[in-house]
Amino acid sequence: MRATATVGQRLADLHGSLSPAEQANLKLILGLSAGHLVPERDPRSQRGRTAVSEALELLCPYEVADPRGAQYRGRPDLLTDALLDTLIAEARDVGETAVPFDEHYLGCGGPVADRLATSAELTALVRSVVPGAEPTGIASYLFYRDAGQGIIPHIDTDIFSLNVLLMLDHRTPGDPATSSALYMHYPDGSEERFQLTPGEVVIFLAGTQAHSRTPIVEGERVTILTFGFMPQGAPIGNYRR
Numbered sequence: 001m002r003a004t005a006t007v008g009q010r011l012a013d014l015h016g017s018l019s020p021a022e023q024a025n026l027k028l029i030l031g032l033s034a035g036h037l038v039p040e041r042d043p044r045s046q047r048g049r050t051a052v053s054e055a056l057e058l059l060c061p062y063e064v065a066d067p068r069g070a071q072y073r074g075r076p077d078l079l080t081d082a083l084l085d086t087l088i089a090e091a092r093d094v095g096e097t098a099v100p101f102d103e104h105y106l107g108c109g110g111p112v113a114d115r116l117a118t119s120a121e122l123t124a125l126v127r128s129v130v131p132g133a134e135p136t137g138i139a140s141y142l143f144y145r146d147a148g149q150g151i152i153p154h155i156d157t158d159i160f161s162l163n164v165l166l167m168l169d170h171r172t173p174g175d176p177a178t179s180s181a182l183y184m185h186y187p188d189g190s191e192e193r194f195q196l197t198p199g200e201v202v203i204f205l206a207g208t209q210a211h212s213r214t215p216i217v218e219g220e221r222v223t224i225l226t227f228g229f230m231p232q233g234a235p236i237g238n239y240r241r
């Protein structure tokens, strides 16, 4: 371990010296810390925020120029109007049996989402921005239905270390500019708002980039489909539910 290394570098070095089970625990602790520290604006949290953010970025398992923020945002060609309509219809079916999970309702994938999760088209899109990523095959529909539902800042588990997030539906009773949105939180305490429209896709490194969804209000509804990707050659056992 380097004596002059920053706390973030020392945490990353420590990670390298641990067993896989210990690494998973350290990652969990760093993730929980990031959830609390990264969005805080308290200047007294600055050192901890920087250390945790730096360690997570050093542990990012993907080779990208900048692991922060969105690696891609847009409406990809593969998402035709017909496919989007089919996914929205599948979400409606899955939504009827979705179960409460943390601060949203969770539905597993459906036949169309599951096919798309491992499709050559989606994999090519992801690899065009994050080389070496491969699908975990996990697709999940998420539903925000009850006022107050959202997700506080966090990082995702390994299954979604790379997250492809597709906005399917967002009904808002008020001003869209102030409605619920995806946020990404950065080491300097700043944040970025992603107000997504149906059909829009965001690809980001959710295992290391802190993110959240601000709470919905009465009458607001958000339906999202997410796909998990992992680094090529990673032990598949770590990337299954």
Ligand SMILES: [Fe+2]
Residues within 6 Å of the ligand: 154, 155, 156, 206, 211
């Ligand atoms: Fe997440």
